[in-house]
Amino acid sequence: SQQGEEDPQALSIQEGENATMNCSYKTSINNLQWYRQNSGRGLVHLILIRSNEREKHSGRLRVTLDTSKKSSSLLITASRAADTASYFCATGQVGSEKLVFGKGTKLTVNP
Amino acid sequence: DAGVTQSPTHLIKTRGQQVTLRCSPISGHKSVSWYQQVLGQGPQFIFQYYEKEERGRGNFPDRFSARQFPNYSSELNVNALLLGDSALYLCASSSLPRSTDTQYFGPGTRLTVL
Numbered sequence: 001s002q003q004g005e006e007d008p009q010a011l012s013i014q015e016g017e018n019a020t021m022n023c024s025y026k027t028s029i030n031n032l033q034w035y036r037q038n039s040g041r042g043l044v045h046l047i048l049i050r051s052n053e054r055e056k057h058s059g060r061l062r063v064t065l066d067t068s069k070k071s072s073s074l075l076i077t078a079s080r081a082a083d084t085a086s087y088f089c090a091t092g093q094v095g096s097e098k099l100v101f102g103k104g105t106k107l108t109v110n111p
Numbered sequence: 112d113a114g115v116t117q118s119p120t121h122l123i124k125t126r127g128q129q130v131t132l133r134c135s136p137i138s139g140h141k142s143v144s145w146y147q148q149v150l151g152q153g154p155q156f157i158f159q160y161y162e163k164e165e166r167g168r169g170n171f172p173d174r175f176s177a178r179q180f181p182n183y184s185s186e187l188n189v190n191a192l193l194l195g196d197s198a199l200y201l202c203a204s205s206s207l208p209r210s211t212d213t214q215y216f217g218p219g220t221r222l223t224v225l
Contacts, residue, residue, distance in 0.1 A: 044212050045215065097209065098159070098211070
């Protein structure tokens with residue numbers, strides 16, 4: 001079963017615009033991670049935010065976490081065509097030894 | 112530095128056959144996890160091994176098994192293949208012991224069962 005649900009399922013924007021993706025989950029977590037996947041190949045780790053953190057930045061990426069609403073958002077600023085990919089949130093659940101992924105958001109950045 | 116490597120890249124099998132997928136972790140990483148990703152879905156956790164011991168198992172039937180070798184490489188075996196086993200199989204390694212820590216993924220093995 002999949003814990004996280006990304007929203008929207010698909011997003012199409014123009015180069016230079018910002019892209020925001022959301023993730024909701026159901027159970028208590030230790031951390032939440034975002035990964036990127038290009039064309040059905042391996043996933044690339046983008047950022048990890050712990051349950052006691054509210055916001056984290058990495059380059060053009062900004063992640064927020066609201067544990068009271070069981071939700072997270074990933075913001076990509078000044079998007080580029082190379083950002084075109086599927087983005088997945090993954091949760092490290094309390095009391096579980098497995099990372100649980102959502103179904104992903106497919107982002108298309110048009111040049 | 113080499114990343115996580117997986118072999119083969121693609122594989123075609125028929126129903127009922129058995130398959131072995133291989134993974135070499137990043138040098139120095141002792142944790143290896145396996146995931147199955149069906150088209151249009153996110154990866155689903157199958158197994159995690161740390162220091163050659165199974166640390167976690169997902170909701171997969173006993174047809175799926177894995178092991179980790181002394182050099183920390185790993186194999187995933189699937190017996191009695193079903194059409195529904197067609198998927199991208201991803202291996203991930205980590206320097207930390209928990210499968211919920213940051214994972215570094217390989218390119219995957221695409222398995223097609225006919």
